[in-house]
Amino acid sequence: MGGDFAPGPNVAGAIEASRHGFQILLVGDEAVLREEIAEQGGLPPNVHLHHASEVVEMDEKAASAARHKRDSSLRVAFELVSHGQADAMVTMGNSGAAMASGLFACGRLDGVLRPAIATIFPGSAGPVVFLDVGANVDCKPEYLLQFGTMGAALTRAAFAVTKPKVAILSNASEAEKGTELTRASAELLGGAGSIQFCGYLEPGAMLEGEVQVVVTDGWTGNIMLKTAEGMVEHIKGLMREAADRNVLSQAGALLMKPSLSAAMSELDSSEYGGGLLLGINAVAVIGHGAADGASVARALGFAERVARAGLLDRVRESVTEQREAVEMPHGGE
Amino acid sequence: MGGDFAPGPNVAGAIEASRHGFQILLVGDEAVLREEIAEQGGLPPNVHLHHASEVVEMDEKAASAARHKRDSSLRVAFELVSHGQADAMVTMGNSGAAMASGLFACGRLDGVLRPAIATIFPGSAGPVVFLDVGANVDCKPEYLLQFGTMGAALTRAAFAVTKPKVAILSNASEAEKGTELTRASAELLGGAGSIQFCGYLEPGAMLEGEVQVVVTDGWTGNIMLKTAEGMVEHIKGLMREAADRNVLSQAGALLMKPSLSAAMSELDSSEYGGGLLLGINAVAVIGHGAADGASVARALGFAERVARAGLLDRVRESVTEQREAVEMPHGGE
Numbered sequence: 001m002g003g004d005f006a007p008g009p010n011v012a013g014a015i016e017a018s019r020h021g022f023q024i025l026l027v028g029d030e031a032v033l034r035e036e037i038a039e040q041g042g043l044p045p046n047v048h049l050h051h052a053s054e055v056v057e058m059d060e061k062a063a064s065a066a067r068h069k070r071d072s073s074l075r076v077a078f079e080l081v082s083h084g085q086a087d088a089m090v091t092m093g094n095s096g097a098a099m100a101s102g103l104f105a106c107g108r109l110d111g112v113l114r115p116a117i118a119t120i121f122p123g124s125a126g127p128v129v130f131l132d133v134g135a136n137v138d139c140k141p142e143y144l145l146q147f148g149t150m151g152a153a154l155t156r157a158a159f160a161v162t163k164p165k166v167a168i169l170s171n172a173s174e175a176e177k178g179t180e181l182t183r184a185s186a187e188l189l190g191g192a193g194s195i196q197f198c199g200y201l202e203p204g205a206m207l208e209g210e211v212q213v214v215v216t217d218g219w220t221g222n223i224m225l226k227t228a229e230g231m232v233e234h235i236k237g238l239m240r241e242a243a244d245r246n247v248l249s250q251a252g253a254l255l256m257k258p259s260l261s262a263a264m265s266e267l268d269s270s271e272y273g274g275g276l277l278l279g280i281n282a283v284a285v286i287g288h289g290a291a292d293g294a295s296v297a298r299a300l301g302f303a304e305r306v307a308r309a310g311l312l313d314r315v316r317e318s319v320t321e322q323r324e325a326v327e328m329p330h331g332g333e
Numbered sequence: 334m335g336g337d338f339a340p341g342p343n344v345a346g347a348i349e350a351s352r353h354g355f356q357i358l359l360v361g362d363e364a365v366l367r368e369e370i371a372e373q374g375g376l377p378p379n380v381h382l383h384h385a386s387e388v389v390e391m392d393e394k395a396a397s398a399a400r401h402k403r404d405s406s407l408r409v410a411f412e413l414v415s416h417g418q419a420d421a422m423v424t425m426g427n428s429g430a431a432m433a434s435g436l437f438a439c440g441r442l443d444g445v446l447r448p449a450i451a452t453i454f455p456g457s458a459g460p461v462v463f464l465d466v467g468a469n470v471d472c473k474p475e476y477l478l479q480f481g482t483m484g485a486a487l488t489r490a491a492f493a494v495t496k497p498k499v500a501i502l503s504n505a506s507e508a509e510k511g512t513e514l515t516r517a518s519a520e521l522l523g524g525a526g527s528i529q530f531c532g533y534l535e536p537g538a539m540l541e542g543e544v545q546v547v548v549t550d551g552w553t554g555n556i557m558l559k560t561a562e563g564m565v566e567h568i569k570g571l572m573r574e575a576a577d578r579n580v581l582s583q584a585g586a587l588l589m590k591p592s593l594s595a596a597m598s599e600l601d602s603s604e605y606g607g608g609l610l611l612g613i614n615a616v617a618v619i620g621h622g623a624a625d626g627a628s629v630a631r632a633l634g635f636a637e638r639v640a641r642a643g644l645l646d647r648v649r650e651s652v653t654e655q656r657e658a659v660e661m662p663h664g665g666e
Binding site: 134137138169171178179180202203204205206207219220222223224226227228229230231232233234235238239241242243245246248249251252253254255256257258259260262263264 | 467504511557563568588589596
């Protein structure tokens with residue numbers, strides 16, 4: 001039921017993803033879903049309904065939604081994972097509420113100090129995992145160390161990168177730049193033998209493909225993600241205006257369209273359908289609120305793939321290994 | 334002498350700007366400059382040489398460059414302003430070193446806690462002043478209040494906006510979001526009668542033109558600026574690839590080129606040639622290291638315009654007025 005245009009794209013995405021053969025549960029208000037399903041011509045045999053009476057709205061406060069809406073589609077989807085009735089969950093809804101509901105229903109993975117939201121940028125040389133993009137506004141160096149560890153586990157599980165390079169986002173590459181947080185985090189990451197740490201990375205170098213994991217605090221990550229998304233939208237708008245300016249440019253735009261669409265689709269992180277919650281005891285993919293059916297289908301495929309690749313075990317192992325190697329404050333707070 | 338390709342673009346820019354009729358001093362190594370000037374066909378009568386024996390390199394540490402290179406072109410240019418021999422200075426060089434040299438040579442304006450670097454974004458509805466983009470990594474709420482005051486003074490002096498709206502950059506528009514810093518700053522800005530404060534603004538809304546001044550700390554501002562610049566470069570690269578993909582798209586790109594160049598030039602903040610140092614006792618425009626002659630000329634024109642519009646007096650008055658209206662810790666630290 002999550003997302004700006006729910007449940008249309010979610011139902012369409014489930015139908016599209018069903019051809020991959022895995023089982024899909026559509027969680028939400030049965031009456032609403034049945035109506036949408038009828039409009040879309042019915043469900044394939046491997047897509048099933050699972051009723052949930054409530055919906056968490058996009059602008060609802062995360063903690064209160066997670067606490068009070070116990071029969072929301074979001075919460076119920078996490079409960080299904082928690083009870084072993086599903087291997088992963090996907091939502092196009094409120095990401096803060098997803099994190100809070102996931103924590104309520106499934107808990108943290110052992111040893112994780114702070115779960116994080118990881119997004120996947122389409123880098124020139126392959127996917128770049130970037131976290132945290134919003135779960136933790138205030139961070140400590142130990143969190144960033146774990147973000148690096150969890151991000152590396154994700155790149156191994158999802159993209160088969162065996163020795164991912166990890167960097168810290170900063171305003172310059174020199175070690176003495178950055179903030180107190182980045183400098184202390186760099187010391188921790190540099191000392192963690194399990195991580196191939198390569199120092200600071202500037203925002204402009206993020207997509208160049210020299211590293212596969214970039215960590216930052218949830219405030220900076222969220223601002224950066226929203227800036228990047230905003231610039232893409234703004235430039236697309238300028239390009240539409242340019243295409244419409246006169247007859248010549250209209251003709252030119254028509255000729256360029258296939259190549260330009262292909263190029264611009266590289267910017268679309270919906271290649272994977274969304275980001276991931278890392279550090280909770282569930283595989284959870286969070287897509288964009290404005291996702292269409294194709295994007296929902298990719299999110300479902302991605303969730304199935306990383307669950308099958310054993311993401312949770314990889315994250316758990318990496319976190320344990322790293323905690324045993326480095327002295328760290330135990331158990332979080 | 335500052336910038337990646339100095340002194341070529343600086344000399345070219347001075348020659349181009351000279352047609353506006355104001356007096357221009359080219360500060361730098363006389364031998365080097367004379368050679369460049371000869372290559373460019375000589376100087377118009379209103380462009381003059383002023384010798385300075387040293388150069389601050391682009392990657393040199395700001396504080397040490399400012400302290401030790403007392404005869405650098407950067408330092409000497411500020412000294413000229415400090416001694417009343419120039420009304421403003423322009424550099425395409427190291428912005429950190431510019432801030433440090435400006436402070437050494439000219440000092441802060443009375444009552445300013447922390448000078449800041451303001452950049453000017455080309456918003457859909459006119460210029461948007463954004464600060465701090467790098468001078469102050471660690472900020473206090475009082476600094477952000479002053480950034481708002483100084484930014485508003487700049488929009489009045491430079492763009493004749495009489496009642497600029499001021500916002501704080503945040504990750505969401507709700508007042509309870511953001512960080513401790515943004516929340517405390519919002520309270521200060523909301524209580525400052527001299528400022529038309531309109532709360533939080535998300536990065537994606539920056540260019541939409543609803544506000545004319547956006548404040549943030551120097552860390553977040555620098556990351557955001559570099560992300561935006563990085564996205565523009567990345568997308569331009571994708572567009573070039575798209576244009577080159579096949580014969581159809583090559584033809585299309587040719588037809589679209591004039592409209593597209595016009596549209597993309599809106600993204601180019603070099604319309605004003607650069608950002609401004611705000612809070613020091615000098616009008617100082619800092620352009621991009623990779624600036625070409627046209628961009629240097631615009632920076633010169635912009636510096637002359639804001640100096641003539643009395644930027645320093647406006648900033649000084651606004652800061653004094655705001656400090657008298659709100660109780661604030663005196664004299665900085």
